Amino acid sequence: xxxxxxxxxxxxxxxxxxxxxxxxxxxxxxxxxxxxxxxxxxxxxxxxxxxxxxxxxxxxxxxxxxxxxxxxxxxxxxxxxxxxxxxxxxxxxxxxxxxxxxxx
Amino acid sequence: xxxxxxxxxxxxxxxxxxxxxxxxxxxxxxxxxxxxxxxxxxxxxxxxxxxxxxxxxxxxxxxxxxxxxxxxxxxxxxxxxxxxxxxxxxxxxxxxxxxxxxxxxxxxxxxxxxxxxxxxxxxxxxxxxxxxxxxxxxxxxxxxxxxxxxxxxxxxxxxxxxxxxxxxx
Numbered sequence: 001x002x003x004x005x006x007x008x009x010x011x012x013x014x015x016x017x018x019x020x021x022x023x024x025x026x027x028x029x030x031x032x033x034x035x036x037x038x039x040x041x042x043x044x045x046x047x048x049x050x051x052x053x054x055x056x057x058x059x060x061x062x063x064x065x066x067x068x069x070x071x072x073x074x075x076x077x078x079x080x081x082x083x084x085x086x087x088x089x090x091x092x093x094x095x096x097x098x099x100x101x102x103x104x
Numbered sequence: 105x106x107x108x109x110x111x112x113x114x115x116x117x118x119x120x121x122x123x124x125x126x127x128x129x130x131x132x133x134x135x136x137x138x139x140x141x142x143x144x145x146x147x148x149x150x151x152x153x154x155x156x157x158x159x160x161x162x163x164x165x166x167x168x169x170x171x172x173x174x175x176x177x178x179x180x181x182x183x184x185x186x187x188x189x190x191x192x193x194x195x196x197x198x199x200x201x202x203x204x205x206x207x208x209x210x211x212x213x214x215x216x217x218x219x220x221x222x223x224x225x226x227x228x229x230x231x232x233x234x235x236x237x238x239x240x241x242x243x244x245x246x247x248x249x250x251x252x253x254x255x256x257x258x259x260x261x262x263x264x265x266x267x268x269x270x271x272x273x
Contacts, residue, residue: 005223006110016212024202027200028201028202037172052223055223058228059236071251074163088179
């Protein structure tokens with residue numbers, strides 16, 4: 001199916017709004033699970049900007065960078081959630097302010 | 105018609121993201137986040153990137169979110185965590201992060217205000233994506249595979265100690 005013509009600035013503004021949502025969540029929340037979710041939102045908004053640029057030029061490169069971002073997000077979530085399990089076991093809380101000493 | 109669908113999907117993505125990041129219950133937040141990712145997948149599809157849309161649904165909304173669900177179920181947080189979250193979310197904690205995020209958004213809007221051009225109406229087929237991926241970007245594929253392997257080893261290392269200690273008592 002054919003795509004549609006969207007003005008670039010609309011897509012980029014939507015991506016920027018999503019990114020700022022994620023950044024706001026990352027600064028506001030102290031629960032590490034919500035911080036990981038905010039990181040996901042931020043990576044996803046960057047991917048949206050890449051897809052928009054790929055659609056603008058009609059090239060496949062945007063989708064390829066999207067796939068690389070997907071890889072980074074998957075790797076980050078896997079390691080991050082492993083760290084969540086360790087933090088919960090060691091500190092009995094998910095509050096990141098409790099885990100601010102490098103040697104718990 | 106298609107443009108209306110696009111803007112509706114964008115609205116859903118923004119509202120559900122905001123809802124997800126202000127929930128106190130992690131499971132509810134996860135459901136909102138899945139809705140947001142599905143809306144972004146609709147936007148990808150409408151912009152002419154069907155393969156990226158499929159990957160967004162299968163890997164982001166599927167695999168990555170299922171990882172989150174598993175971890176939340178393993179942690180078994182309960183109601184105490186929810187009360188603590190509500191305590192953190194109230195009060196003046198909102199002000200400084202909100203002001204900084206709003207400032208950044210303002211700067212981004214200023215920079216984007218003179219951008220022009222539209223997305224082309226043609227869809228980039230999965231075939232073209234595959235040819236480009238395994239042609240000029242072959243090195244990136246190899247690096248991505250190494251990144252995934254290191255993440256696998258790291259996650260196994262971190263998770264294995266957790267499981268062994270849980271089995272002790």
